[in-house]
Every structure is written in structure tokens, then in C-alpha cells.
Amino acid sequence: MESSDEGALGRLKVLREQVSHHIHCYHVLDQPEISDAQFDVLFDELVQLETDFPHLQTPDSPSLRVGGGPSMAFKQVTHAVPMLSLDKCTTEIELRDWMSRSQQRLDTSEPIQWTCEPKIDGVAVSLVYEHGRLVLASTRGDGHSGEDITSNVRTIRSIPIRLQARDVPQRFEVRGEIYIPLNDFVRYNAEAERNGVKPMINPRNGAAGSLRQLDARITAARPLTMFCYSLGAVDDDWQPETHMEVIAQFATWGLRVNPLMQSIDDLAAGMAYVEKISNFRSQLGYDIDGVVFKVNRLSQQRRLGAVTRKPRWAIAYKYPAEEVVTQVENVEFQVGRTGSITPVARLQPVFVGGVTVSNATLHNMDEITRLDLKVGDWVMVRRAGDVIPQVAAVIASRRPADAIEIMLPTQCPSCGSPIIHSSEESVARCSAAKQACPAQRKEALKHFASRLAMDIDGLGEKLLEQMVDIGLVRDAADLYRLSAQEIAGLERMGQKSAENLVNALQRSKATTLPRFIYALGIREVGEATAAALAGHFGQLDQIMHASADSLQEVDDVGPVVASRLVEFFANTAHCALIEGLIGLGVCWPDVEVSSPAELPLLGQVWVLTGTLEKMPRQQAKARLIALGAKVSGSVSAKTHQVVAGPGAGSKLEKAQELGVSVINETEFIEQLRTLADD
Numbered sequence: 001m002e003s004s005d006e007g008a009l010g011r012l013k014v015l016r017e018q019v020s021h022h023i024h025c026y027h028v029l030d031q032p033e034i035s036d037a038q039f040d041v042l043f044d045e046l047v048q049l050e051t052d053f054p055h056l057q058t059p060d061s062p063s064l065r066v067g068g069g070p071s072m073a074f075k076q077v078t079h080a081v082p083m084l085s086l087d088k089c090t091t092e093i094e095l096r097d098w099m100s101r102s103q104q105r106l107d108t109s110e111p112i113q114w115t116c117e118p119k120i121d122g123v124a125v126s127l128v129y130e131h132g133r134l135v136l137a138s139t140r141g142d143g144h145s146g147e148d149i150t151s152n153v154r155t156i157r158s159i160p161i162r163l164q165a166r167d168v169p170q171r172f173e174v175r176g177e178i179y180i181p182l183n184d185f186v187r188y189n190a191e192a193e194r195n196g197v198k199p200m201i202n203p204r205n206g207a208a209g210s211l212r213q214l215d216a217r218i219t220a221a222r223p224l225t226m227f228c229y230s231l232g233a234v235d236d237d238w239q240p241e242t243h244m245e246v247i248a249q250f251a252t253w254g255l256r257v258n259p260l261m262q263s264i265d266d267l268a269a270g271m272a273y274v275e276k277i278s279n280f281r282s283q284l285g286y287d288i289d290g291v292v293f294k295v296n297r298l299s300q301q302r303r304l305g306a307v308t309r310k311p312r313w314a315i316a317y318k319y320p321a322e323e324v325v326t327q328v329e330n331v332e333f334q335v336g337r338t339g340s341i342t343p344v345a346r347l348q349p350v351f352v353g354g355v356t357v358s359n360a361t362l363h364n365m366d367e368i369t370r371l372d373l374k375v376g377d378w379v380m381v382r383r384a385g386d387v388i389p390q391v392a393a394v395i396a397s398r399r400p401a402d403a404i405e406i407m408l409p410t411q412c413p414s415c416g417s418p419i420i421h422s423s424e425e426s427v428a429r430c431s432a433a434k435q436a437c438p439a440q441r442k443e444a445l446k447h448f449a450s451r452l453a454m455d456i457d458g459l460g461e462k463l464l465e466q467m468v469d470i471g472l473v474r475d476a477a478d479l480y481r482l483s484a485q486e487i488a489g490l491e492r493m494g495q496k497s498a499e500n501l502v503n504a505l506q507r508s509k510a511t512t513l514p515r516f517i518y519a520l521g522i523r524e525v526g527e528a529t530a531a532a533l534a535g536h537f538g539q540l541d542q543i544m545h546a547s548a549d550s551l552q553e554v555d556d557v558g559p560v561v562a563s564r565l566v567e568f569f570a571n572t573a574h575c576a577l578i579e580g581l582i583g584l585g586v587c588w589p590d591v592e593v594s595s596p597a598e599l600p601l602l603g604q605v606w607v608l609t610g611t612l613e614k615m616p617r618q619q620a621k622a623r624l625i626a627l628g629a630k631v632s633g634s635v636s637a638k639t640h641q642v643v644a645g646p647g648a649g650s651k652l653e654k655a656q657e658l659g660v661s662v663i664n665e666t667e668f669i670e671q672l673r674t675l676a677d678d
């Protein structure tokens with residue numbers, strides 16, 4: 001070793017220790033000992049030294065917490081101990097029953113101790129430490145295997161890459177939840193909007209998306225953190241007796257644990273905890289959806305075991321969706337992509353479910369009638385998870401004398417064309433053609449650029465609106481004609497972001513046929529239908545010239561959708577736009593038309609019911625259709641298979657009555673995988 005190396009090595013050691021220490025103080029203990037600027041000086045020196053002496057770089061250096069270059073894809077990881085989900089309850093009686101069942105099963109008269117802790121609404125992950133070093137981080141996946149997200153997780157500063165103790169087991173696994181604190185979420189989205197970057201839908205979605213980035217540098221820029229809440233696989237050299245002991249030990253090793261975790265001895269204390277956390281919910285600073293109760297003693301947990309992927313030793317007490325009372329200040333009418341007119345309540349801002357809400361959708365005029373809502377009314381607003389805030393009910397007794405009746409406007413608020421409310425549908429519509437109504441144009445362009453359509457990065461809503469307002473863009477083809485110079489001249493855009501957008505537009509041109517069809521924004525043609533059309537016809541031309549009858553040969557296409565398609569392609573303006581887009585370089589690979597041999601589920605009728613937790617319902621539906629199945633909304637003797645998630649009700653009962661085969665979501669995903677492998 002050269003002498004300069006030795007000097008550098010010594011300094012590197014000191015710097016790594018100091019940086020790790022301050023990261024821990026700041027991100028785990030919430031007690032920084034130095035200022036951010038002082039930290040940056042240390043951190044920058046570390047990065048500089050490692051750049052100058054690349055051979056002295058180590059995989060566990062805290063400098064790696066800014067993320068390395070892009071990786072290709074995520075490897076699959078099999079969990080040594082399956083990652084289970086939780087049974088749910090929502091009432092004191094159900095909790096009491098669960099407690100007494102545990103007592104009976106354990107067949108012991110000695111009192112059982114339970115633990116309780118908030119149920120974090122984030123993403124479940126597993127961390128494996130070997131000799132105190134983080135060697136593997138993975139997602140829960142289907143519970144048996146997940147994805148290797150180690151390089152992304154290394155960028156999260158509250159997760160130690162090296163534990164601060166010598167007494168750690170040789171190898172052990174930590175389970176917990178990665179999430180985004182609410183104030184960081186709000187801050188991130190405000191900045192995203194300023195920079196024309198896609199905002200996060202909600203903190204949980206944002207956390208999941210951040211962990212699935214192929215480029216860890218993107219993850220590094222996201223405000224992720226973690227609470228560790230249980231032990232997975234562990235070597236024999238550590239045999240803790242209780243859950244509380246595990247958590248206390250985690251904390252001493254530098255793993256972040258929830259300070260609100262506690263043990264209780266009976267139902268009354270459990271309910272008091274549920275109540276306490278519920279009252280405290282809006283001040284926690286992170287989204288939760290309930291309280292998790294666990295049997296404290298690990299030997300008892302083992303004896304209780306699990307049924308169908310759910311442990312008997314734990315249960316989630318779920319809170320109802322949060323509700324608050326506020327006043328409706330006004331009702332405005334928004335114009336959608338297809339001209340639909342949606343009433344939106346402007347509310348006196350209130351804090352609910354961790355965010356400030358000032359708008360709630362009212363869906364349509366029928367909903368206003370059903371609620372008997374007037375402007376000025378006091379209403380109950382509900383927000384659950386990622387659901388858009390809803391007006392749950394009007395508080396009739398508090399109606400002010402001057403409350404104003406809500407009337408559907410006669411003219412489109414955007415273009416002034418007459419609004420039509422036909423008796424056939426609940427939605428009212430602007431009668432103008434898309435091109436003649438700025439609001440419709442904007443919405444159509446937003447849809448075109450959206451993630452599941454052409455996926456144009458950096459083309460935010462505000463930016464698009466600006467482009468339409470100043471007449472720079474009229475239709476989708478105009479987007480591909482924009483120069484960096486024109487974009488740079490827009491508000492809040494610089495040369496660099498303009499160039500990025502031009503590149504993103506360029507990249508988006510190479511698409512797929514299903515995406516392109518979906519991007520066209522044909523009424524009633526969602527992702528699943530677009531995929532089914534592409535799979536059936538193979539070529540866009542064929543779809544454009546298909547008759548309503550031949551369109552109906554496609555699964556998922558009924559008479560209404562078929563007539564929408566025929567109508568859409570009969571419009572010469574639409575055909576000219578498609579031609580224009582192709583002329584500008586939008587292209588896709590040929591789609592192989594699925595032959596019956598590749599449709600293992602051909603002729604089968606499937607029903608999806610209850611909540612699907614791992615795969616969006618639309619995606620599940622699209623996969624089934626692509627395999628040849630029909631997806632129906634109701635169970636009958638003709639149904640081949642029912643997929644039932646939590647909360648499944650009458651359809652599940654009906655299936656059981658008729659003896660129709662029922663599987664859960666995990667089994668469903670396994671089947672899809674097997675079918676795809678065949």
C-alpha cells in the first residue's frame with residue numbers, strides 16, 4: 001500500500017464513522033448533533049476521497065446512500081420465512097373473540113400478554129443482515145418471493161447498512177414498513193409540481209414507486225424512511241423470548257422502531273390503545289390504517305402458527321375511513337376528456353386522513369340529488385387511503401337559511417357550448433367536439449401523456465394547460481412538433497428542463513399498440529379493452545376498419561364499446577391525427593395475434609371479487625382476457641373460477657352455494673405465472 005493510501009484510509013475510516021453516526025442521529029433518533037451544512041462538508045469530503053481513491057471504496061460506505069447507476073431489473077428473492085398478511089377486525093367484539101381464541105388454542109390458563117402498535121400504511125420489506133451488514137433487501141411480493149431492492153434500500157438513510165454493535169446474530173432478517181412521512185410527501189409534491197415532475201398520488205403509492213426505481217439515484221432523492229416491526233428468519237445464536245425484546249434489541253442496534261409500541265394485558269387496555277392512537281392519528285405525521293395486535297411471547301406465536309397465509313398470533317384492528325365535518329363553499333363544474341361535466345365541491349379546507357382537503361368530487365347531478373346537497377351546507381367528508389375525498393353525507397340540521405340550490409349549468413364553463421344531459425346516462429356532457437373545447441382538449445392531452453398511455457415524463461398538468469392556453473399545442477401531434485426553444489420560453493421552464501422534455505417526447509414515440517389505442521382516449525376504451533383489441537386484431541388498421549359486428553368478437557367488447565369505436569374512427573379528424581402521429585415517428589412493434597392454442601383460458605368465465613391487494617383489478621382483468629377468459633361481474637353456474645380477496649361478500653357466498661371453485665389472490669397470481677410459463 002502506498003503511503004498516500006494509508007493516509008486516505010485512515011481519514012476514510014474516520015469520515016465513514018462520523019457520517020454513519022450523524023445519519024443515525026438525524027434519521028433514526030431525530031436528534032441531529034450537527035447542522036445540515038456541517039454534515040454536507042463531511043459527506044462531500046468522504047465522496048471526494050472515495051472518488052480520488054476508488055480502490056478504497058467499500059460496499060458498506062455511507063456514501064453509497066446517494067445511489068449508484070441504473071440496474072437492469074429486479075432479481076427475484078425467495079423469502080426463507082414467508083411474509084404473511086394480517087387478519088382484520090373492526091370492532092371490540094371481534095378483537096375480544098380473537099383474544100379468547102388465542103387463549104383457548106394455547107390451552108393455558110396463564111395470562112397472555114399482547115403488544116400493540118400502529119399499522120403503518122406503507123410498503124412491507126425484508127432486510128437481511130449478515131455479520132451486521134445489510135446484504136439483502138426485498139419486497140414482500142406474493143409473500144413467498146419478492147424483488148431484490150437492495151441498492152434502492154441502501155439509499156434510505158434511516159436504514160443502517162452496518163449495525164452499530166458487535167453482539168448481533170450472524171445472520172438475521174428484519175421485517176418492517178417503508179413509508180414517506182406526510183410533511184415530506186407534501187414538500188415533495190410541491191416541488192414536483194414546480195419542476196413539472198409527476199407528483200405522487202399518495203404517500204403509500206409514492207413509497208412503492210420509489211422502491212421500484214431501476215436507478216437508485218431516483219430512490220435516493222425520495223423521502224423514504226422505515227419502521228422495523230418484526231423478526232424474520234434468524235440464526236440460532238439469538239433466541240429472544242418476546243416481541244418487545246426483539247424490538248428493544250433492534251433499537252439498540254440502530255434499527256428504527258416505532259416508539260408507540262407497547263404491551264398490554266387485556267382487552268380493555270387494547271381498546272384504550274386503539275382509541276388513543278385514533279385520537280392521535282392526525283398528528284402522527286404518517287399514514288396508518290389501524291393498530292396491529294400481536295401475541296408477545298414468541299414461543300406462543302410459534303404454537304399458534306398460521307392459517308392461509310395469515311398468522312393466528314396477530315390481527316389488525318382497522319380504523320374506518322376518516323371523516324370530518326366542513327362547509328361547502330361552492331360547487332363548480334369540471335369538463336372531462338370526453339366532455340363529461342363533473343360537479344366538484346369546493347370545501348372550506350380541512351385536515352383529514354393526513355392531508356388538507358379542499359375539494360371533493362360529487363360525481364354527477366344524481367349524486368347531488370341523492371345527498372340533497374346545497375351550497376352552504378355542512379357536510380361529512382371522508383377520505384380513505386388513495387381514494388379521492390368524498391362527501392359522505394349532508395348534515396341537514398345545520399343547513400343555513402341562505403343555502404343555494406345547485407343547478408346544472410346550461411353552457412360548458414370552458415367553451416360555452418350547450419350542455420346536454422340525455423336520459424340515457426347520469427353524466428351531462430359538453431356538446432362541442434373535442435377540438436372546439438379547450439377543457440376537453442387539455443384533458444385529452446393529459447390522458448395521452450399519462451403513464452399508462454404514452455408515458456411522457458415531465459409533461460405535468462400545469463405545463464400542458466399553459467401550452468393549450470397560449471395556443472402552442474392544440475392536439476397530441478403538436479406535442480411532437482415542439483422545439484426545446486419553444487418549451488424553454490414557457491413559465492417556470494429552463495433550457496435544461498425543456499431539453500429533458502423534448503427527449504422524453506422522443507422516447508415516448510416508441511410505444512406499443514395497446515398503449516397507443518388507450519392513449520387515443522376513445523370513450524369506454526380502457527387499458528384492458530385496448531389490450532384485448534390489439535391482441536385480437538394485431539394491427540391498428542384492422543381495428544380502424546372493423547365493423548361493429550367484428551369488433552364484438554373481441555372479448556370485453558359489447559355493443560356500446562363497439563359503436564364508440566366505430567364512431568371514433570369514422571371521424572376524419574381522428575384518422576388525420578393518427579396519421580399525423582405516425583408521420584411524426586410514433587411507432588410500435590407488431591402484435592402477434594393470439595391463436596386459440598395460446599389462450600389456455602378460452603371459453604372460461606372468471607369473476608373477481610373483494611379487494612385485490614397485489615395487482616390492480618384492471619390489470620388482473622387484462623391478464624385474464626389476454627389468456628382468453630371472459631371476466632364477468634356476477635357469479636352463475638357458468639362461472640369457472642372466482643378470485644376472492646378480503647371483503648368479498650355476496651359473490652363469494654353465491655360461489656360457495658353453487659360449488660364454483662374459489663381461489664385467493666396469491667393462488668391467482670401463482671396460476672397466472674404457471675400459465676405464462678407454459
Ligand code: IVH
Nearest residue numbers: 084085086117118119120124177229292311
Ligand atoms: S406485522 C405476520 N406490524 O400490514 C405479521 N405489519 O396486512 C407481519 N403492516 O404486510 C406483519 N404496519 O405490510 C405488522 N406494525 C406492523 C405493521 C404491519 C403495517 C403491514 C405489513 C403487512 C400488512 C398486513
